[in-house]
Amino acid sequence: MYASKNIPRVQTMDGIPAAEDPLPRVVIIGAGFAGLKAALHLRNAPVHLTVIDRTNHHLFQPLLYQVATATLSPGEISSPIRHVLKRQRNAEVIMAEVTGVDTVQKRVLLGERSVPYDYLVVATGAREKYFEHxxxxxxxxxxxxxxxxxxxxxxxxxxxxxxxxxxxxxxxxxxxxxxxxxxxxxxxxxxxxxxxxxxxxxxxxxxxxxxxxxxxxxxxxxxxxxxxxxxxxxxxxxxxxxxxxxxxxxxxxxxxxxxxxxxxxxxxxxxxxxxxxxGVQASPAANWLDVEADGAGRVPVAEDLSVPGLENVFVIGDTAACTWRGRLLPGVAPVAMQQGVYVARLIAARVAGRAMQPFHYVDKGNLATIGRGFAVLQMGRLKLWGFPAWVLWLLIHIYYLIGFENRILVLMQWAWAYITFRRGVRLITQVEPLAS
Amino acid sequence: MYASKNIPRVQTMDGIPAAEDPLPRVVIIGAGFAGLKAALHLRNAPVHLTVIDRTNHHLFQPLLYQVATATLSPGEISSPIRHVLKRQRNAEVIMAEVTGVDTVQKRVLLGERSVPYDYLVVATGAREKYFEHxxxxxxxxxxxxxxxxxxxxxxxxxxxxxxxxxxxxxxxxxxxxxxxxxxxxxxxxxxxxxxxxxxxxxxxxxxxxxxxxxxxxxxxxxxxxxxxxxxxxxxxxxxxxxxxxxxxxxxxxxxxxxxxxxxxxxxxxxxxxxxxxxGVQASPAANWLDVEADGAGRVPVAEDLSVPGLENVFVIGDTAACTWRGRLLPGVAPVAMQQGVYVARLIAARVAGRAMQPFHYVDKGNLATIGRGFAVLQMGRLKLWGFPAWVLWLLIHIYYLIGFENRILVLMQWAWAYITFRRGVRLITQVEPLAS
Incomplete structure (x- = not known):
């Protein structure tokens, strides 16, 4: 009665023999910019894809400060991962906390359960770093x-x-x-x-x-x-x-x-x-993989974003220490997205028996906004500030926001906030004793 | 340096002698439909008004089920109380938890602090009632x-x-x-x-x-x-x-x-x-006022919504047991709003030395919606169901939603959900161990 209409060719969870599956199993941990891009770019690859995330949503982190300062609602900068991958028939989503990786047996550990992989992509991001405090x-x-x-x-x-x-x-x-x-x-x-x-x-x-x-x-x-x-x-x-x-x-x-x-x-x-x-500290991926991390907890990767010494294991996004032309790439969305796309192509190529060029980074520049109507932007040699930069900031963020509905709603909220300075989401919902 | 540009004529908090104030002090506890209506309808009265609520927002409760089922965001059905009363110069808002009422000294107790009143309106709503469980x-x-x-x-x-x-x-x-x-x-x-x-x-x-x-x-x-x-x-x-x-x-x-x-x-x-x-159980107002509650914890009120035996203390909304033409009024928004308006007028009349007729209830009927595009509605002798009733449901809810921005956003979310069945706010944000 509860069997699915959408039975995948094989179930990758414990208890079902993995050997039945003729397709290579790709597991992506983390559905941020890096992980989700990798998943989406594997849509036509002959693989069985599993995306694991501790939450059920992809979060558009560059706008998180607007939730923190009561301009946007959380739902407006989030998209359920399942929804994003709904029509991607080779993908399944598991909402679970990863507890480790068994690189010998090639399994991702979720507490008592585990998921086997042939290719592993770790894209688990970073957290604040309080240095020794x-x-x-x-x-x-x-x-x-x-x-x-x-x-x-x-x-x-x-x-x-x-x-x-x-x-x-x-x-x-x-x-x-x-x-x-x-x-x-x-x-x-x-x-x-x-x-x-x-x-x-x-x-x-x-x-x-x-x-x-x-x-x-x-x-x-x-x-x-x-x-x-x-x-x-x-x-x-x-x-x-x-x-x-x-x-x-x-x-x-x-x-x-x-x-x-x-x-x-x-x-x-x-x-x-x-x-x-x-400051940021990468997620504990280095511990999981039992490799040595850099000072910020990142995993050093080779020029194809793989982890030296481990077969078919890749680390991308904020979790990776990726050197490009002598400098470490920063932990920003454009780097993560480019790495996601690259790893997807690399896996597809390997599955098809083809080779791939090393990862090539294209610097998209820097962008930050200050209040309403002001931003600073650097793109190659172009330097912009003030209102023109802010308009570009707006267009870029709207463009990259996943989910059509979210885009429209966010645009409306911004338009309204811009005109009126109102904040629609000024919610204090926890009842706490007031300090005095 | 931190003194306000908007100093009210007197501060009603502890430490400032209340005797300085020539204006009667009205305290409203709770900014739901009943309390907020009362506050808004006192805007032209020569009183000093204090609204106390444990949260900072008025909540449009009839749409709360849409937040629970991931159609709307919390911010879309809430309005900061301060914002609603921003231009009402005789009103101030205190976000605090009421711990009791001293009906002899005429003070509302907020833990160690207290606020004096000449007129008290209790509109603290109700919670679930689990009967003996x-x-x-x-x-x-x-x-x-x-x-x-x-x-x-x-x-x-x-x-x-x-x-x-x-x-x-x-x-x-x-x-x-x-x-x-x-x-x-x-x-x-x-x-x-x-x-x-x-x-x-x-x-x-x-x-x-x-x-x-x-x-x-x-x-x-x-x-x-x-x-x-x-x-x-x-x-x-x-x-x-x-x-x-x-x-x-x-x-x-x-x-x-x-x-x-x-x-x-x-x-x-x-x-x-x-x-x-x-089932619902009224808030502990009866305890605060030291009067006997009915079976659902409500405070029985006289025909002017005052509490018998207490001077200038009124209870309205879900907290009141108000009998009208032999039957108890239900705990719904139209009753609460009418009572709020009535109490505001009554207080304004008393301050002006005028008398008032008893509370008169106008039955606005019943309305409920089932899924998208279907509602049942009874208004006097009119009985409607299906799509026409749903359109009325929509118009009525949009009309009563406080805050223009919220109305537009909610309408858009609904329109989108109606067309696509998508849910923009399908957020699971707590990380919990998955039961198995």
Whole structure:
């Protein structure tokens, strides 16, 4: 009665003899930009494909900061993986947590169960890195998942609610001070968005505080914000951030974070809310594969993105330490997507008995947005900033958002937010005792 | 530096002498339909108004089942209370949990703090009632808040994910059986929506199960579903539910709920997922006010909605036991809104030294929807069903949704879902170990 109309040629789970399957089994762990691209580009390959993810959705991470700052709803930047791969008949999706990989038996371990593979693609991304200070994690959340975004949104909005009820002026200042550690694209975008929430969105909604007096501090260890960008664009970005009232502390190192604030370059900044976007640590893939990781936990890969010493095992996206023309490729979406496409083609070629050229990276440039109507963009020799760059930012993000419905809805939300500064998703849903 | 541009004439919180205020202080607890209507209708009254809610948002509860079944995002049916009352200069909003009321000192207690009142309006709604079985609560969640809706969505989607990975056929059947206890409007709407998710939305997304074979069982103690409706409409609703493949068990009493299912009329139904919409229990307002509640925890009110024996204390909405022409008014939005408007007018009249007629209820009828394109509607003598009733359902809900942006977005989501059966918000965000 419950048997499927869509029985695949073989079931790859435990209990069904794998030998029946004439097709090579490809297992992809992680359905982010890298993993999903690889899966989609294997659609015509004669393989049996299994995509494993701990959640049921692909997340459009570049817009996560807009969920964290209450412009978009989580559902608008997510697409169910099953839905994306619905018509891809050679693919199945397993929602499960990977616990390890048996590279000898060639099986991916899911607790007590396991899935066999002939080709393995690991694309499990990265998490925040707190350097030697894991105790900072609960104090200064990062932004990698929908849960993170909800937690940050909650913390941000809650700070204003608590400040409204606080009668101690010093404590009120602390509550209205927001520190963002790390001025890469995420940090810069967060700082700009928080400034807009405080100065524009919440205006005249409170009776005892003036949200527009909130202090937003952006801390960066490098000499400039957006250190991956050309210096000129970094300066433009800094100027725009200052215009929005963001305090920028470059060449500044955080040495302490506690419940009342941070210590940076020896100086204390009293702040109830601290966010962390200062560094990433790759997922534990290196442990699973029993290979040596680099300092950021990434797995060093060969020029065909395979892991040296392991047969038909590939690591792509933020989890891979991939060197290209002498420099390490950054953990950004364009790199992940190109690697996903490459690995799919390589596997298809191997299955067909053909050889492949090494991975070739095409630099797509850099892009970051600051508040509404301003972005900085570098594409090859082209450098753009301000409104024209923002329009390009918008078009690129809309273009890459998976799911037609999401695109339209996000565009509408943005249009509405742009005109009115309203925030439709200003939800605080957990009931927490208000700190006082 | 942090002083507000919008200093109200007086601060009502502790520490500021209340005697300074020449205006009567009105405190409204709860910003649901009843409380928010009361607040909005006091906008021109010469009072100082404080609205207290445990969350920061007004929730459009009649559409909560659409969040639970992954059609709408939480943000689309919520509006920040502060935003709704932004331009109402006599109002302030406090996000806090009420712990009690001191009716002698006339103060609302918020833990260690308190807020004084001259007029108190209690509109704190209701929660599920599990009759003598509070142990059923975690097993069969109800649907009253955004958190509830997220929990139900998670449970619903997770059941399909787990079934996909289950090899035991009996266990798979259990995982694909959904029991809804209680066939009032919420239960009927949930059953219809779950049937559509299983039969239409998830089609061909799974490889090892056929979601359309899911069993959906609706259990009701009364003789018909929608017992508040005219019998004819109940029958039409039952027919439509059956057409969608919902099993209806009327005159059926649940005597046991456990992790593997329910026992109803002595018979066991194996089911991993059970939802509860069978009864409500008013909020603890009766305890706060130290008055005797009725069987459902409601506070009996006089014909001006005041609490007998207490001066200038009113209870409205689902928390009130309000008798009108010999029968108790039901806990639905039209009743709550009419009571909110009435109490606002009454307070304004008293402040002005005028008298008011007793509360007069206008029956707006009954309305429930089943899946896409079908509703039943009774308005006075008018009885409608099918598509025409559904169009009215749509117009009425769009009309009452607070916030222009939300209306447009919800309309678009519905239009899209109607055409394509897609669900944009099929998010499972918690990582839970998969039961097996």
């Amino acid at each position: 894991d105790e900072w994690k609960p104090l200064a959340p990062g932004l990698k998942s929908i849960e993170d975004a909800r937690a940050i949104r909650h913390k941000l909005l809650h700070a204003f609610e608590t400040a409204e009820q606080e009668r101690d002026v010093e404590r009120q200042k602390e509550l209205l001070t927001f520190v963002i550690v790390g001025a890469g694209p995420t940090g810069v975008e967060m700082a700009g968005a928080i400034a807009e929430v405080a100065r524009k969105v919440l205006t005249s909604e409170f009776r005892h505080i003036d949200p527009s007096l909130a202090r937003i501090v952006l801390i960066e260890a490098h000499e400039w914000v957006l250190s991956a960008f050309p210096e000129k664009l970094s300066h433009r970005a800094e100027r725009e951030l200052r215009r929005l009232g963001v305090e920028i502390c470059t060449k500044t190192f955080v040495t302490q974070i506690d419940e009342r604030g941070v210590v940076a370059n020896g100086e204390r900044i009293q702040a109830c809310t601290v966010f962390w976007t200062a | 509070d142990e059923w609560k975690p097993l069969a969640p109800g649907l009253k808040s955004i958190e509830d809706a997220r929990a139900i969505r998670h449970k619903l989607l997770h059941a399909f994910e787990t079934a996909e990975q289950e090899r035991d056929v009996e266990r798979q059947k259990e995982l694909l059986t959904f029991v809804i206890v209680g066939a009032g409007p919420t239960g009927v709407e949930m059953a219809g929506a779950i049937a559509e998710v299983a039969r239409k939305v998830l089609t061909s997304e799974f490889r090892h199960i056929d979601p359309s074979l899911a069993r959906i069982v609706l259990i009701e103690a009364h003789e018909w579903v929608l017992s508040a409706f005219p019998e004819k409409l109940s029958h039409r609703a039952e027919r439509e539910l059956r057409r969608l493949g919902v099993e209806i068990c009327t005159k059926t009493f649940v005597t046991q709920i456990d992790e593997r299912g329910v026992v109803a009329n002595g018979e066991r139904i194996q089911a991993c997922t059970v939802f509860w919409t069978a």
